[in-house]
Amino acid sequence: MKSPKIRFLGAAGTVTGSRFLLETGAARVLIDCGLFQGEKSIRQRNWEPFLVPPREIDAVVLTHAHIDHTGYLPALCRDGFSGPIHCTPATADLTEMLLEDSARISQEDARYANRKGFSRHHPALPLYTVEDAKEAAEQLRTAAFNRWFRVAPGFEVRYRHAGHIIGSAMVEARVSADGGDPVRVLFSGDIGRYDAPLVPDPTEPEDCDVLVIESTYGDRSHPESRIEEQLEEILRKGIPRGATILFAAFAVGRSQQLVYLLDKVMDEIGMTVPIHLDSPMAANATKIYRRYPEESGLENVDMRSGSSPVFGKNVYLHRSADESRRLNDLTGPRVIIASSGMMTGGRILHHLKRCLPDENNLVVLGGYQAAGTRGRRLQNGEKTIRIHGQEIENRAETAQLTGLSAHADANELLRWVKDLPAPKQTFIVHGEDDAREVFAKRLQNERGHHCILPEHGSTHELQKL
Template sequence: MRIEFLGGVGTVTGSKYLLEHDGRRLLVDCGLFQGLKQLRLRNWEPLPIKASDIDAVLLTHAHIDHSGFVPRLVKLGFKGPVFCSGATRDLCELLLPDSGRLQEEEADFANRHGHSKHKPALPLYTQEEASAALKRFEAIPFDEEQSPWPGWSWRLKRAGHILGAASVHISWTGGSILFSGDLGRSDDLVMRPPESPEQADYVVVESTYGDRLHRDVDALMVLADVVNRTAARGGVVVIPSFAVGRAQTLLHCIHLLKQARRIPDMPVYLNSPMAADATRIFRHHLDEHRLSAEQCAAMSKHVTIVNTVEESKRLNTLTFPSIIVSASGMATGGRVLHHLKAYAPEARNTILFAGFQAAGTRGATLVGGSESVKIHGAYVPVRAEVANLDTFSAHADREQLLAWLGGLRAPKRVFVTHGEPVAADALRLAIEERHGWPVTVPEYLESRKL
């Protein structure tokens, strides 16, 4: 078996791991690079292998940094199946066409306003191409061994994090490897904790929060504080949010706070039709999270779902305390950019992030304290309060990652991936000190024989 790290190394985006054995090639995860321009350009670079030579793709979960390259791969000639959990398939049916639509809109905007160096600017793939790629998706159940080819087998186990998220255990004649995927938290407000790992010779583990611990604070109290002080100023709270997972957690928490009268009964707008659809999917997968069907319904009962562009534009003229939840979570694109242009210049408002912000994203720029942020080719002044509730992160922290790994007997080697360089190296050191196992932080395009 040979593994090649085609993404998700040196960064938290672009996850792609190519396994080759006995004439078969499997791509574990197929994500888009996001954030820094030099990373985003990799989405346009040719892969070190022909897409048509890849036999199958196996996804750990639906987030775009793990699934968003699938339509591009199909466009490049991939003709195999895309295996994933049922909920991952359901969510990808929302996320991938939306990703294509956003890329089309951004290319069109760039062409109309002339702020792209490319003439014309083109989308990586279109909404139609993303929808066509979904025909290759095949849902497989958790905890059942799949044997698609002689000498190969794999099994999915629940990883928490978001609906459908899985850790993947892959066996071949003579060995095995475990991919953590993105691991959720044992104390997540909505998702159930990750299941214990299955023993393997090699482990590939994420390190998004490998250098830090989640603060031991009451997430509801912190959210209430931000909302209350913004409302007291007569301002608007704009929350850039991932449409899948984070938006639902935020709506659930806002509902709880209103119900307990801990925040004013102010209007809440969900400006993400995809997030609204994802909320409905929560009701179809009750076994994967902590909420009842009634709680799933309640989280959006008094929320205004914004569907049309005209409705979205009207949100930019609010003159009373309100909460706007809109994608994307790192402010890399989508409708939230227009809300940032409208509300970031005013000191009475708050821009509230709710999780990890990758290097090079607008979210990271804002959380880092920048006095301006570039949106649609122009700089927007930032006078609004900027806050980041990392207590809402859906990623395991360093101790939770170490505890999950502690369920294993000593593997031959651990590969630490999906983290910024400092976080990945911090987790490497922690694993070596805690468990005494050999650990490697692989480089981009590094190849290893297992």
């Protein structure tokens, strides 16, 4: 009897590009289908042929909507995948929006590169189009949390709350090969933090034979200082000197938490300035948060515009490109929140070009910055940042808002698995090599796990306890 197998098509040795293929003789199921982000050598994988013919995949199961977990779906569907894409209801709403936005950015970047002539490709082409994204969204199928359902012959899955963003799930899978007893596989997805605003705590994991666990912050701990204290320090520093305080934040999850917390802190310290949420996607995502109050902890909150903690009292939503450009004519002090969170594309780039040369301004990094991204370069203190083919002088002050990360740190990941009996196999993924090596040692020494650090493209047989 053959054992089920897992192939690591992404997020092995890098944080992004979540793609895990479960295989039996009867079916193939892909867990997540994300984009690679960061260094050019990693991003180029997005343009390479998928490691498995898309038409040979029976189903896709998503953990959550972030682009590094969903962003390759339009290309996968365009190239032959015709099966269902399973996810939670909130993830479906967010994914549809995120994929269209990703396609739009890809098309706009290609047009801009062709107009300015800085691409090495002639002509520069998008990875996929808005039409590709819309067609992929038609294949989305939803299921509720905490209920087992069949996705392919020999495959059953169940969603449990991961506490990362709204709709985010860890995926439990029962995989049977040749009619044998199922192997229980748990995919952590991205595990969120405990007591974080607007998301539930991660659900405790149940017994499994195989654990596939993230390690984004596997080698570090978040600071113990409260996020409100960090925001107060940033506001007290930037507002008196008339700064434009530019927050780089993911449009889904981080932006909503930032608005909620900034509005709260401004009230507490009596320093109120406009908060500009410069992202049509973030504005639309905020509406989705309001659609699922039971997941965002807003069941008992007055959701009328102007009083909702998701919008805030001093928040201005900017949807159109013209509205975004007009922000460049405004002086500080004010707060601008724009994506992408790692500064790989989107409106944040135009704000950076204006803000970086001015030493009065503050650029705030709101979470993990992958190697090779502009966010990592700013984090490293580089004096020039390349944007749209130009070298932009960096004189602005950079601040790190680590407490707002939507990822559990090493201690929180260990807390999440503290009552989980050691599985037969524990695969460490979603981390740079240093982080996952450190986390693997802790998991082995403190929890008795047999840890495996899979390589990109590698295949492993799944084993039962």
